[in-house]
Amino acid sequence: MQDTPYAQTNPPRRRGGGRLLVGLVLIVILALGGAGAWLAAREGWLRLDLGPMASSSGDVPAAVASEAVVAAASSAASDAVLASTSAKVSALEQRLAELNQQANAAAGQASRAEALLVAFAARRAIERGQPLGILENQLRVRFGASQPGAVDRVIAAAAHPVTLGNLSEELAGIEPQLMGKTPRGNTWDWISGQIAGLFVIRHDEGPNATPEARADHARLALAGGRVDAAISDVERMPGKDAATEWLAHARDWVAAQHALDQLETAAMVLPAPQPLPPVAAPAGQAPAQAAPQPTPTPSPAPQAAQTDTAA
Incomplete structure (x- = not known):
């Protein structure tokens, strides 16, 4: 028997x-x-308790104002520092320009001194009858452009040296011929010349113009370095034809001395360096001044205290 299920x-x-x-x-x-x-x-x-809220709401404008003041003070301080730095840089540039100008002036003075030393050394070599050596190149470098003729004259004089000692020795050797003591032509002409020399008419105010006096004056002039005066005396002596070579040497010596004088003068008048223009400060920039002190920032604490009190 099956049980039939049923839903409960x-x-x-x-x-x-x-x-x-x-x-x-x-x-x-x-x-x-x-x-x-x-x-x-x-x-x-x-x-x-609305006090803190009121205080906080009152602090907002004060904080904004404080930040604005701080920003303005910082900007002013930055501008002051920038202006001071720019002024210092300008002063340094001016100082550098002055130092550069002084260096140029010192270089010009040194160049003058070197040129004078070269000219003096060349004069000493010429007066001693010594070769120029390295001075020849220095003369061409320093004076070749401004005084080419004087340089060539000095170099030529060094190649064929003539000294005061040489001129004195040559003059002493030709002195008898200069005074007409050497017989010329026949004996009668020589005797006539000697007799004519015994009678010389001179003015009281005029100098002694005898050949012996001129020879003595020429020797003294050479001893004192006045070769021009010695040449003038020799040219007026009776036997001046015998002094042709001596006169050529003496004139070469005088020309060399004149050339040396030109070189020394050129060394002393060398153009000085041009001064540099002053460095202009930037536009709108004043000279260096002390930076202004920044404005102190006001404290907002009293306002907050007042707000709390009011609340």
Whole structure:
């Protein structure tokens, strides 16, 4: 015998009563909360302290103003530092320009001194009858452009040296011929010349013009370095034809001395370096001044205290 299964059905649950209960509980809770809030407000339990909030709201404009003042002070300080730095840089540039000008002037003075030393050394070599050596190249470098003729004259004089000692020795050797003491032509002409020399008419105010006197004057002139005066005396002596070679040497010596004088003068008048223009300061920039002190930032604390007091 088989048991026939059958479904057992549960009785339906009542949901309406549960919802009503929940609603009543919520109403009670809200009522209790409202009553508690009313009681707390009445007794002052829920009094809010608005002082800090008011103080905070009052601090906002003060903080903004403080930041603006700080920014302005920082900008002013930065501008002052920049202006001071620019002024210092300009002063340094001016100083560098002055130092450069002084260096150029010193270089010009040194160039003059070197040129004078070269000219003096060349004169000493010429007066001693010595070769120029390396001075020849220095003469061409320093004076070749401005005094080419004088340089060539000095170099030629060094190639064929003539000294005061040489001129004095040559003059002493031809002195008898200069004074006409050497017989020329026949004996009668020589005797006539000697007799004519015994009678010389001179003015009282005029110098002694005898050949012996001129020879003595020429020797003294050579001893004193006045070769021009010695040449003038020799040219006026009776036997001047015998002094052709001596006169050529003497004139070469005089020309060499004149050339050396030209070189020394050129060395002393070398053009000085041109002064540099002053360095102009940038436009709108004043001379270097002390940087202004930054403006102190006011403290917002008193305003906040006033806000708290007002609250």
